Amino acid sequence: MTTATPFGRTLCAMITPFTKEGALDLDGAQRLADRLVSEGCDGLVLSGTTGESPTTSDAEKSALVTAVREAVGERASVVTGVGTSDTRHTVELALAAEKAGADGVLVVTPYYSRPPQDAVEAHFREIADASGLPVMLYDIPGRTGTRIEPETVIRLAEHPRIVAVKDCSYDFLGAQKVLARTELAYYAGCDEHNLALYAVGGTGYVSTVANLIPAQLRAVLDVFEAGDPPAAARLQQRATRLVELTMASGLPGTVTAKALLNALGLPAGPVRAPLRPAGRETADGLLAEYERLMADA
Template sequence: MTTNTASAPPPFGRALCAMVTPFTPSGALDLDGAQALAERLVGRGCDGLVLSGTTGESPTTSDAEKAKLVAAVREAVGERASLVAGVGTFDTRHTVELARSAEKAGADGVLVVSPYYSRPPQDALEAHFREVADASGLPVMLYDIPGRTGTRIEPETLIRLAAHPRIVAVKDCSYDFLGAQKVLARTALAYYAGCDEHNLALYAVGGAGYVSTVANVVPEQLRAVLDAFDAGDTGRAALLQQRATELIELVMSSGLPGTVTAKGLLGDLGLPSGPVRPPLRPADRKTVDGLRAAYERLVLPVPVG
């Protein structure tokens, strides 16, 4: 049995942001804005960025836009942060093409979500991931989010896939904490919390870190949770996680997609974001005001001791 080791360095870093994709007011790709946002995130504690994921509106960006985004962000941050490109689609052939394109554009890894809508059985799902992993030289982070895809990557499937040399990580949005611990106990896969409310809990049982939507606006505050835990101050880590709960809930569980709430708050703070693309619609003023108030409370200094 292979066991996870806390001493093994995470393949993409610990504190990753699922970065929004900035657009211009007319809805075009805003590469200058993407570079500025990436610079801010890396400068404030993110050691990895996930581009063109769920929060990055991957369903409504073109293949060319995805490649341009990777290249532009690589130019902005250099080697200071890992770049993981979302390439997952409902079509194995298309996903393979996107993985190869991401490699050419300068990505350090690829995020591959379960094929959605068609709901393949586990053997077909496993074959899909293996084909994508074989298609490029990049390491793969599997993305388990059955609430969006309709298909769970079952723990036993993940355990088998862990034997593939390029399948190295999981972004976990399964809401199955026991299942995650089973995979952690039996593989060397790096497990990243994909739901911000699980950031500390998963890290405490051997997770690698997080891929966070909320980090778009408060990268330092979320990074501080991991730093406190690593320093052995578990009480402070818990306090910092608890302080972030209000904003996490408003961004992720307000009845709106995290992309909508994150962009609404970023825009209110004067940071690169721009509109969301249809069929998504922007957050209303009341929602943004609530987000801004929670943000202001969170960024107040935390008493020491």
């Protein structure tokens, strides 16, 4: 069981705020980042799936890192997504992230081309060799079309700068196999697994729902760590309906998270095409569940 926490335990996969016109909202990003850290996030993961990385430019990604770093200082880690389907481009983004002040990079499996495992491994090694930043592997085959197979992860763990995994594989056995054989920090990338993965030796989570209820999600791990697993389970269960509405409503998590943040008057703004905003019924349902959860807190 690993106890390494290279980026903290409670990380938020932060949305990228945009203005009404669709431009990058750096002031909003700073205000949201400050709120998330103040309410319990040890780290922020920028420009990931929830951060709409496919529709932000390289310059926007770097500007976002610089702005968030300025807002949170050393109170929290700042990790940024640099993964693309092109190894050379990913290297360029990793170097830019280092220059902008990131603490680490999140690197997704190359998508669309569906490389075999030896090519996946070579890709991650090249990224890890390119800069001085520690690397969090991002295993999300439902979006990329390609797993990072457990045996590949185990080999990659030998690299000194590959230190963590964001696990969205839905392969709980595979995650436990890697935990048993490496010192990698394993972060749940699916909010329904936050407590379960932590209980078998995971490090924490990289959470979309933490945009909405950062303190409540942190409390789950804190209570478990304090020695009360049943109470931690109750807290996890209390958040389950909002997790479901945010992550399993048929809409991407960034769409639902932004809908609720906008309803709460917090920085978010529109999503960028091809995504479309949530409808009124969805937004109202999210707000009603959020208010119920807050009333029970």
